[in-house]
Amino acid sequence: VAPPPPVVVPSQQQQRPSSANGNAGAYAAYAAAAGRPSAAAAPAYPSAAGPLRGPPVVPSSAAAQAVAMLQAQRQQQLLRQQQQQAQQQQYVGAMAAQMKAQIELTRQAELARARAQQKQQQEDEQRRARQQAEVKAREQQQQQLVRAAEAQKQYEKQRVADEQMDKVRRAAALLEQQKALERRRQERMAEEARKIREEERARMKAQAAQAAQAQARAAARSPASAVEAGGGGGGG
Structure with missing residues (x-):
């Protein structure tokens, strides 16, 4: 929307000229029509509205025409001001509507971006959760494999130990x-x-018993020999 021309708001003195200014304008028009000196050269006369430059206004056809012309100009100026104000209000309304629409579009875009960001965050969280679950499953599987390998190793170690112990026991039993x-x-x-x-x-x-019996029998058969034997035994 193209901006309208700037509105010139006249001051209170310009919107409502004082009686001094109105009288001065009327007197200037009258003096120009009658060939008299201007209001700048005229003496000042007091009035109820304030000091005036020039003599009092004398009604005449030229003064009436000048006043009518001034009133017409003032009405045209007021009309232009009203038109400019209307254009300004229309421009302000259009700009307000445009700004409101822009704000609404921005809000919708922000909401869409927030929803998209939230959706992306949810997808990222779900993806991270899946990745964590996969990693955890792989870790658990790896741990199970490690435990199985360790169990197999322990089983083999125990089997070898049992075999060695059996050998030792068999060897000990054989030794016993x-x-x-x-x-x-x-x-x-x-x-x-x-x-x-x-x-x-x-x-x-x-044998000793037999020898003793033999000696006894021999002694019984020969007493002398027995005596000798006894004497010899005693001598010995």
């Missing part, structure tokens, strides 16, 4: 068995040696 066999062998050998010693003692005892 061998020790038991050795003890039994030693016991048998000791028993056999004891039996041999007992048999030897019994044999020696039997």
Whole structure:
């Protein structure tokens, strides 16, 4: 909207000229028509409206025409002012409507931008949530794989340890068995040696008994020999 021409608002003195100004204008027109000196050269006369320059206005046809012309000019000026004011008001209204429309468009744009931003934020949050869930799922899967590998490793380690322990137990059992066999062998050998010693003692005892019996029989057969034997035994 093109701005209207600037409105010139006349002051109160210009809108309503005082009687002095009106009388001065009328007197100037009258003096020009009658060939008299102007109001600047005329003497000043007091009046109720204030000091006036020039003599009092004398009504005449020229003065009436001048007053009518001034009134017509004033009416035209007022009409132009009213037209300018109307144009100014129309311009102000158009500008206000345009500004209101612009404000509404700006508000709608701001709302649309805010909604788009909120939607984008929601999408970003959802995407971050999905990414976090995927990362968490991968981490859990990785942890499960690690735990499974660790469990398998522990199982293998325990299996090897169990096998070694079984070997140790079997070796210990075999050693104990061998020790038991050795003890039994030693016991048998000791028993056999004891039996041999007992048999030897019994044999020696039997031999001693036989020798004693033989000596007794020999002594019984020859008393002299027995005496000699006894004497010899005593001498010995």
